[in-house]
Amino acid sequence: MxxxxxxxxxxxxxxxxxxxxxxxxxxxxxxxxxxxxxxxxxxxxxxxxxxxxxxxxxxxxxxxxxxxxxxxxxxxxxxxxxxxxxxxxxxxxxIARTLQGLGLFDRVTVLENVVTGADRHARTGFLGAMLALPGSWREERALRERAMAALDSLGIAHVAGLYPASLPYPVRKRVALARALVAExxxxxxxxxxxxxxxxxxxxxxxxxxxxxxxxxxxxxxxxxxxxxxxxxxxxxxxxxxxxxxxxxxxxxxxxxxxxxxxxxxx
Ligand SMILES: Nc1ncnc2c1ncn2[C@@H]1O[C@H](COP(=O)(O)OP(=O)(O)O)[C@@H](O)[C@H]1O
Ligand SMILES: [Mg+2]
Incomplete structure (x- = not known):
């Protein structure tokens, strides 16, 4: 004891x-x-x-x-x-970081960009979730919830479904920050x-x-x-x-x- x-x-x-x-x-x-x-x-x-x-x-x-x-x-x-x-x-x-060049993926939505930052907590990972490996759906849903929470905490939950290129620079900066924060x-x-x-x-x-x-x-x-x-x-x-x-x-x-x-x- x-x-x-x-x-x-x-x-x-x-x-x-x-x-x-x-x-x-x-x-x-x-x-x-x-x-x-x-x-x-x-x-x-x-x-x-x-x-x-x-x-x-x-x-x-x-x-x-x-x-x-x-x-x-x-x-x-x-x-x-x-x-x-x-x-x-x-x-x-x-440790998480953001880069001066933002480094966002333009071909996926803001939410998906943020989800990719969360792999520290994911066992099967983003790719696994995308391929719908058995057991990964629950994880994917949890990841998306965490990503939404990160966006929400930075006041940009409303852009979750948009593409980064369509957003003003300061908003894109927040997306990059959300992606760093989602890994907690x-x-x-x-x-x-x-x-x-x-x-x-x-x-x-x-x-x-x-x-x-x-x-x-x-x-x-x-x-x-x-x-x-x-x-x-x-x-x-x-x-x-x-x-x-x-x-x-x-x-x-x-x-x-x-x-x-x-x-x-x-x-
Ligand atoms: N990859 C590199 N190759 C050669 N010199 C570099 C490289 N990166 C930075 N430097 C030089 O190192 C010094 C410090 O640069 P840097 O760290 O970028 O400064 P700061 O970010 O404070 O402006 C500068 O003289 C810069 O020219
Ligand atoms: Mg510098």
């Missing part, structure tokens, strides 16, 4: 970061895109990564989702080293989610992302300083591939190195 004391003794890595990059260096030929960069995404927080153009933000994002293998440094999830992470393994680690990730990676959005749309997106922290942590790579300042719990600032500052929005906002890096930048 186990007591509370026993349980707390074996509780694995409680409070360990959802994602930890340690001393990560990435070189492209002679160019050092990331140099000895470290950051920790703490559970149920939004961690922002900002920096001027060319600072290494996208490279860092690509390391976090396994697109780029670092030349040096390690990646840990809840204290456990991930080794050579591949993009298709993300879901298995409870513990860590969501967002690369420049505010690009191409109006000020109002950006504000709405900010509220949505901030509202996710009751369920997951978010790594937000974003150029828009005001959005990052508003919704992030912690911010890491990159410049020329190096971490030049880290802290709360207030700490980062007043950091002389950050102000210098952004001097002359449109933010």
């Amino acid at each position: 186990s007591t509370d004391l026993d349980r707390s003794a074996v509780r694995p890595e409680q409070g360990a970061p959802d994602l930890e990059l340690s001393h990560v260096t990435v070189r492209f030929g002679g160019l050092v895109a990331l140099s000895d960069a470290s950051l920790s995404v703490r559970p149920r927080t939004v961690h922002g990564v900002i920096g001027p153009n060319g600072a290494g933000k996208t490279t860092l994002f690509n390391v976090a989702c396994g697109f780029v293998v670092p030349d040096e440094g390690t990646l840990r999830r809840r204290g456990e080293e991930l080794g050579r992470l591949r993009p298709h393994q993300l879901a298995g680690h409870g 990730p513990e860590l969501l990676l967002l690369d420049e989610p505010a690009s191409g959005l109006s000020a109002d749309e950006m504000e709405e997106l900010g509220d949505l992302v901030a509202g996710l922290t009751d369920r997951m942590s978010v790594l937000l790579v974003e150029h828009h300083m005001d959005l990052v300042m508003r919704i992030c719990d912690e911010i890491t600032v990159l410049d020329f591939g190096r971490v030049i500052a880290h802290g709360s929005p207030d700490e980062v906002r007043h950091d002389p190195a950050v102000l210098a890096a952004y001097l002359g930048e449109e933010v």
Whole structure:
């Protein structure tokens, strides 16, 4: 029989970061895109990564989702080293991401696009459901219900039966987000989610992302300083591939190195 004391003794890595990059260096030929960069995404927080153009933000994002293998440094999830992470393994680690290019399928409906994001929970998977393998119909129905719920939570349930190409860009962005959320990730990676959005749309997106922290942590790579300042719990600032500052929005906002890096930048 186990007591509370026993349980707390074996509780694995409680409070360990959802994602930890340690001393990560990435070189492209002679160019050092990331140099000895470290950051920790703490559970149920939004961690922002900002920096001027060319600072290494996208490279860092690509390391976090396994697109780029670092030349040096390690990646840990809840204290456990991930080794050579591949993009298709993300879901298995409870990680979801959205991409700058959205990556939606134009020939299937919004709902079907979102269902394809849910395969972490599906045993037979989307393909199995489509082929109506025995036992998969129940699963397919459950998947569709979850996909509808994800669309509904982002206020776009009414476009479920439409095709992505017919939708305005900000709505397509929400579809892409719904597809990431339907897998019920513990860590969501967002690369420049505010690009191409109006000020109002950006504000709405900010509220949505901030509202996710009751369920997951978010790594937000974003150029828009005001959005990052508003919704992030912690911010890491990159410049020329190096971490030049880290802290709360207030700490980062007043950091002389950050102000210098952004001097002359449109933010
Ligand atoms: N695949 C690549 N090959 C060569 N250089 C690259 C590649 N990706 C990025 N870089 C370079 O690495 C640096 C960091 O780029 P990036 O991570 O895209 O910065 P950011 O997203 O902050 O604008 C830049 O100098 C960029 O030109
Ligand atoms: Mg970039």
